[in-house]
Amino acid sequence: MSAQPPPVDNEKNITELTIAPDGRVFVFGTSRPILEVLEALQPRDKKLQRLLEHVRRLESSSSSQERNGS
Amino acid sequence: MPRLYRHRVEYGEELDLIPSHEFYLSGCDLRCAFCIAGADAFDPSRGEELTSELFNEAVEWGRRQGARNIQWVGGEPTIHLPAILSVMARCTRLPPVVWKSDFHFTPEALQLLDGVADVYVADFKFGNDSCAARLAGVSDYVRIITRNLTLAARQGRLIVRHLIMPGHLECCCRPVVEWMAHNLPRVEFSLREGYLPSWRSQRYIELGRPVNRAEVMAAREMASTAGLKVIQ
Numbered sequence: 001m002s003a004q005p006p007p008v009d010n011e012k013n014i015t016e017l018t019i020a021p022d023g024r025v026f027v028f029g030t031s032r033p034i035l036e037v038l039e040a041l042q043p044r045d046k047k048l049q050r051l052l053e054h055v056r057r058l059e060s061s062s063s064s065q066e067r068n069g070s
Numbered sequence: 071m072p073r074l075y076r077h078r079v080e081y082g083e084e085l086d087l088i089p090s091h092e093f094y095l096s097g098c099d100l101r102c103a104f105c106i107a108g109a110d111a112f113d114p115s116r117g118e119e120l121t122s123e124l125f126n127e128a129v130e131w132g133r134r135q136g137a138r139n140i141q142w143v144g145g146e147p148t149i150h151l152p153a154i155l156s157v158m159a160r161c162t163r164l165p166p167v168v169w170k171s172d173f174h175f176t177p178e179a180l181q182l183l184d185g186v187a188d189v190y191v192a193d194f195k196f197g198n199d200s201c202a203a204r205l206a207g208v209s210d211y212v213r214i215i216t217r218n219l220t221l222a223a224r225q226g227r228l229i230v231r232h233l234i235m236p237g238h239l240e241c242c243c244r245p246v247v248e249w250m251a252h253n254l255p256r257v258e259f260s261l262r263e264g265y266l267p268s269w270r271s272q273r274y275i276e277l278g279r280p281v282n283r284a285e286v287m288a289a290r291e292m293a294s295t296a297g298l299k300v301i302q
Binding site for chain 1: 266
């Protein structure tokens with residue numbers, strides 16, 4: 001199985017980041033790797049931290065289930 | 071046949087929905103001046119034909135990426151409803167379905183989705199018909215959207231989104247919040263802060279800038295004071 005998604009106009013498959021003069025970062029199309037980029041850009045952003053904590057909990061739970069074969 | 075111009079697993083949605091495998095279909099019934107998808111959303115000739123083969127292959131890829139659901143987005147997916155129902159009916163391992171929509175459709179469309187959509191994510195963009203006509207070229211907006219929200223809330227889980235627009239706190243955000251408080255106070259409400267001036271927004275003087283922090287805080291205060299069930 002390919003790790004690549006079925007090709008649909010891949011040139012459009014980008015994440016758009018816009019940074020406002022006051023430092024706010026606007027994101028359209030947030031992928032998992034982009035969350036790590038955002039964490040590096042905005043380490044004190046509480047909303048982002050909540051999002052990352054949530055995602056990491058999901059991933060940890062998913063990994064546990066895979067290890068337990070469920 | 072609808073066309074799929076992008077699909078990917080995204081993490082920018084409400085926490086309960088992520089990771090969500092989003093299917094972007096071209097073609098839309100509205101023409102919101104600030105649409106971030108712009109030409110891709112409006113031109114129905116963009117993308118690949120949505121065949122069962124493409125859909126099934128994409129769904130399996132999304133599953134391997136850890137997606138918890140599939141989400142139909144646009145443009146506006148409801149204009150392609152028969153074709154979408156057809157490809158989903160042929161999918162052997164269909165994940166939970168999120169229907170992200172402008173909610174500008176007929177009650178019959180909602181009947182067809184009953185039992186198919188696990189979660190509705192509805193955009194309630196404008197708080198009055200004048201702003202809807204001016205910025206999206208649509209008439210009778212509030213009556214149609216509120217009718218459909220009321221019907222969808224009876225079907226199952228509904229998340230109502232409102233994009234905070236610069237200069238539209240009193241004319242749009244406040245009436246939306248007030249309508250929700252009076253009619254669907256227990257329905258999840260999501261305030262979106264990511265407005266950016268896109269597509270033709272520069273034609274409208276108030277829309278030509280990002281929403282500022284004060285507007286975001288004011289919108290959040292409105293929703294909180296109204297007692298809405300605000301979700302992240």
